[in-house]
Amino acid sequence: MSERKPRIAVDMDEVIADPISKFIQLYNRDYGIPLDLKIHPGNEVYHHVPEHAKMKLWEYINEKGFFRDLDVMPDSVEVLRALQDKYEVFIVSAAMEFPNSLQDKHEWLADHFPFIGWQNIIFCGLKIVNVDIIIDDRIKNFKDFNGRKLLYSSPHNLLLTDYERVNNWKEVAEKLL
C-alpha cells in the first residue's frame, strides 16, 4: 500500500470565508445602526443584536446568495496552495445546515480556490471525516476526533483555552509548513 500524504480538513466559515463582515454589512443596510464591529470575546454575532432583530440574522444566512460573495480570509489562498505540496487538503463545510448555501459555496470555492478539485470538497452535517488534522473554529467539530485539532480564532471561541490555537493563516503556515 502506498504511503499517502497526511490529510487536512479545512472549515469554510470564519476560517477561509468571512461571514461576519457580511452579517455586519447587511445589518447596517437594513437597520442603519452600525453593529459593533468588534465582537466581544466569547460572543456570537447574535449577542450584539437586539432581541427583535435576532431572527433577521437567521434570515440572512438562509437567503440564497449570502455565501456567494463572502470575503476571503487573508492569506488563506496562498497557504492552502502551499499546504497541498505536503498534505492532501480537503475543504469540509457543514453546508447542509443551510441548503441554500450549497451552490453558493461551490461557486465561491471555484472562484477563489480553483486548485481544490471536486474530489476534495465535502459538504456535510456532522464532520465524520477520516483525516489527520482539522482546522476549524467550532470545537463541536473536534468531538470524537483523535487527530490534531487547530482551533482557528474567531470571536466566539476566544475564551477557550484547552486547544492548540491559530490566529491567522500565517500561523497555520508556521505550524504546518
Place this chain on the structure above:
Amino acid sequence: MSERKPRIAVDMDEVIADPISKFIQLYNRDYGIPLDLKIHPGNEVYHHVPEHAKMKLWEYINEKGFFRDLDVMPDSVEVLRALQDKYEVFIVSAAMEFPNSLQDKHEWLADHFPFIGWQNIIFCGLKIVNVDIIIDDRIKNFKDFNGRKLLYSSPHNLLLTDYERVNNWKEVAEKLL
C-alpha cells in the same frame, strides 16, 4: 465516552436513486430509439450507446434537474428507516462531480427520505468518511476502507466476485436488521 451506534454510509445513485431509468427515458426522448433496457452485466449505460451519442449522456447528467425526479429504489425508504433504530445512517454521495446536482439531490432527499436529518447528509468527492459499513455500487469507494463493504448490485458491477453483495434492499435488511 458513550457507546455510539455503528455508522452506515449509504450511496445515492444506483443504490437509493435510479439514474439508469432516467438515462433511458431521456435517450428515448431524444433519439426515438429504445436503449436496451437490460444493461449487460459488466457494462455501463454508455456501452449501450453509439459513439456519436456518448457525449449526450454526459450532458444529461450535468443538466440541472437530472437528479431531481429520479425514481426511488424499491424498499429503500422502508429499510433505511428501519436501519435507523440500530445504526446511525448517513447518505454519502459523490455529488461534487456534478455541481448542478447539489440542490437537486438535497431536495430529492428531503422529499423521499425526510427522516434523514441534515447532520447525516454528506455530498463529497472522495468518500473519506469515518463509518463502519458502506453500501455502494462502486468499488472505488471501498478503497482504503477497512469496515464492512456491501456491494449493491448494478449492471456495471455484476461480474465482480470478490465482494459481499446485496441485490436489493430486502437483502440489506436481512443482513443488517
